[in-house]
Amino acid sequence: MNPLITKLERRDRLSDDERRALQDAIARVREVDARADIVQQGSRPTESCLVLEGFAARYKVTETGKRQITAVHVPGDFVDLHSLLLKVMDHGVLALTPCKVALVPHDALRRITDDHPHLSRLLWLSTLIDGAIHREWLVAMGRLSAVERLAHLICEVFTRLDVIGLTDGTTFRFPLNQVETADALGLSIVHVNRVLQELRGHGLLTWRGEVIAIEDVAALKRFAQFDPTYLHLEREPR
Amino acid sequence: MNPLITKLERRDRLSDDERRALQDAIARVREVDARADIVQQGSRPTESCLVLEGFAARYKVTETGKRQITAVHVPGDFVDLHSLLLKVMDHGVLALTPCKVALVPHDALRRITDDHPHLSRLLWLSTLIDGAIHREWLVAMGRLSAVERLAHLICEVFTRLDVIGLTDGTTFRFPLNQVETADALGLSIVHVNRVLQELRGHGLLTWRGEVIAIEDVAALKRFAQFDPTYLHLEREPR
DNA sequence: CGTCAGATTGAGCAGCTTCAACGTATGTGG
DNA sequence: CCACATACGTTGAAGCTGCTCAATCTGACG
Numbered sequence A, B: 001m002n003p004l005i006t007k008l009e010r011r012d013r014l015s016d017d018e019r020r021a022l023q024d025a026i027a028r029v030r031e032v033d034a035r036a037d038i039v040q041q042g043s044r045p046t047e048s049c050l051v052l053e054g055f056a057a058r059y060k061v062t063e064t065g066k067r068q069i070t071a072v073h074v075p076g077d078f079v080d081l082h083s084l085l086l087k088v089m090d091h092g093v094l095a096l097t098p099c100k101v102a103l104v105p106h107d108a109l110r111r112i113t114d115d116h117p118h119l120s121r122l123l124w125l126s127t128l129i130d131g132a133i134h135r136e137w138l139v140a141m142g143r144l145s146a147v148e149r150l151a152h153l154i155c156e157v158f159t160r161l162d163v164i165g166l167t168d169g170t171t172f173r174f175p176l177n178q179v180e181t182a183d184a185l186g187l188s189i190v191h192v193n194r195v196l197q198e199l200r201g202h203g204l205l206t207w208r209g210e211v212i213a214i215e216d217v218a219a220l221k222r223f224a225q226f227d228p229t230y231l232h233l234e235r236e237p238r
Numbered sequence C: 001c002g003t004c005a006g007a008t009t010g011a012g013c014a015g016c017t018t019c020a021a022c023g024t025a026t027g028t029g030g
Numbered sequence D: 001c002c003a004c005a006t007a008c009g010t011t012g013a014a015g016c017t018g019c020t021c022a023a024t025c026t027g028a029c030g
Helices: A003-011 A016-025 A106-115 A117-143 A146-163 A178-185 A189-201 A217-224 B003-011 B016-025 B106-115 B117-143 B146-163 B178-185 B189-201 B217-224
Strands: A028-032 A037-039 A047-053 A056-061 A067-073 A092-095 A099-105 A171-173 A205-208 A211-214 B028-032 B037-039 B047-053 B056-061 B067-073 B092-095 B099-105 B171-173 B205-208 B211-214
Touching: A003 A016, A003 A047, A003 A117, A016 A106, A016 A117, A047 A106, A056 A178, A056 B117, A067 A117, A067 A146, A067 A178, A067 B117, A099 A106, A106 A117, A106 B117, A117 A146, A117 B056, A117 B067, A117 B106, A117 B117, A146 A171, A146 A178, A146 A189, A146 A211, A146 A217, A178 A189, A189 A205, B003 B016, B003 B047, B003 B117, B016 B106, B016 B117, B047 B106, B056 B178, B067 B117, B067 B146, B067 B178, B099 B106, B106 B117, B117 B146, B146 B171, B146 B178, B146 B189, B146 B211, B146 B217, B178 B189, B189 B205
Parallel strands: none
Antiparallel strands: A028 A099, A037 A092, A047 A099, A056 A067, A056 A092, A171 A211, A205 A211, B028 B099, B037 B092, B047 B099, B056 B067, B056 B092, B171 B211, B205 B211
């Protein structure tokens, strides 16, 4: 099943026709190795990439070689849908784990925008949710402490995975290692390690290998000041 | 003249029909006092606000009462266009200066998405540019020093004002005071004041009252690692 | 002339970084 | 099966960046 359809149906109802249009827009499927670039910064894509399986991240590198991860993507996310209109990629996208990616030609997407106004609005919506997540990250970066920020990121990934059925309610695969987590939070690796131990010390979670188990979801959310409103999970006509 | 039309025409060509559709969508114009909320966090707007004159900012307040400004808006920006599809405002918008704001009913916007696919893509584009700016701010927050961050913000506001003809090439109105600048950069007021003096000390700019004069635009951009690609200023078919 | 918002300054301290080393699990070639 | 390499995580010490608290300054305005 196309996980984008699941994602959109979580927010609104799709007609059979719309589901078909989305499915037919996929030209081919590509496998990407872990750590490889899915889309290069500065490129002008002619097709957009939808993550079917695996995890990806958007990132930018500064002139001084520092990396900042600006978004984490899970199955169902259309990682560079915006290249349809922005034309030039102002950032790169990389596979955090091995990924299976659906390629959707811009021609096909443009045809959807011409012929399926409601479906177009839902594609637009998915980019608006990306924007809402960016804003939440900005608040976390600017106004939360390092520990709170880490807890917040974990809550977000947990919630987004829970929505697509990829948790068992407490345990899930966290696709970032400590280096990548540091680049997502704007911290040093060393400090990520220390604040992680702080979360462990409070008995809020365990994190071994790629697996995180949240001991007390409500407590972690409280600690992180996590409010999922910004993920816009309500199902209503859009 | 509607400054949104100017903004969109900077990125693509509009037909007479599209210009008219945009203009006709405006139901009424509202004046907002400086510091007043234009849109409240948590509200469900039935119309979206387009800034005609003045400056605005999006912001969120944390549970502990700290404020983070996530975007600065200039004339031509559609500050809560996304509420058309997100439905619930996940942040507030406030007037930084007295503002004249055009109110566009969601009904009218929805009609545009049904009847004007190309114009809809350009409205979508404007929200994508907001997203691109969010990403650039994330990089600045995570990986630039406080001085660089301040310089970067000044470069961005300068460039965006320059594009709409609101600078004379070096001098422009900077709509944030030091308190608001601190909230936009995720810094304390005291530190904003200190890094500002550093920029002054390097002879990069003067800032008195609401007016900034950049001494050497190229030097400031270099210092801030400012690359305007993320503003997507190219004019091409979208 | 008093008031008020905004800007500025100083001192001391906390949070986070840097550098450098060490630990641990996993894999690989001989 | 061992020697070695590699990736990732962990720890300690020292220092810098930016914060907090508190006071003072400045200009605009009634």
